[in-house]
Amino acid sequence: MNTRKTYTVEEATKRMERYCTYQERCHKEVNQKLYEMRMIPQARDQIIHHLLQHNFLNETRFAQAFARGKFRAKKWGKQRIVNELKIREISKFNIQIALKEIPDSEYYKTFEELAEKRMDQLISEKDLQKKRKKLADYLFYRGWESDLVYGKVKEI
Template identity: 85%
Template sequence: MNENKTYTVDEAKRRLERYCAYQERCHKEVQQKLYEMRMIPLAIDQIIDHLLRHNFLNETRFAQAFARGKFRTKKWGRNRIVNELKMRQISKFNIKIALKEIPDSEYYKTFEALAEKRMQQLSSEKNLQKKRKKLADYLFYRGWESELVYEKIRELK
């Protein structure tokens, strides 16, 4: 993007429509993009209002897509998903709706598969304490709940 290029409100609207149509965006990303385009606050509000009214920007839809995507592709647990959504200033209400996108049965199945895969990778580690710590660190980093992680670690003999 050319640093010195200026945009009319209509040009910026069209550009942001494409930006939002390409993939779901949250308000924070859109504001950041408009800020980088050096739009004035009044224009930013006007453009965001336009995007909302024409359904290019929808925080609930963004949160749902984000939760589904990060769970399915990156195998993140609920804690990590919630924290990442909070960082994007998504409301508690929308976070709650987003978490409903992950069926419990699939959630626990994914956790088991992820833990098993990691234990296979750690099979050369002979020190049980180190093995438990490495497994726990791995699962916590991905945002899985402590009850699940500690239960899994107790299974390690």
């Protein structure tokens, strides 16, 4: 016997309004949630349309909040932010708007702080090549641009 709850379109709409109010969501997340709720495609389209019309769902706002949040909280570089937004099927246009949320001065300051912090952690590494590789790998993983990373690595 199947014990999973079924929802009317109204119930699902109210539930998705709460879901979108809690934090910014992208279309892909909302669509996935509706799919998990076993809503038929027509109902999913209807609910997403309602969320867009009533400003519960806004891709530009999502992209901006995502970029700000990941940069400030996780210290991600622009490359990683762009890749993660692409995975969420955010348009190039909205990705460009989102990247404007990160002031250049704050971006470079954060990069320097992150690189210095990692260098302090690698103080025990005696092999210069290994130290450079570890620093570069760390910064690339975080999504920082190669020109910044290689510039920093050369300083060692």
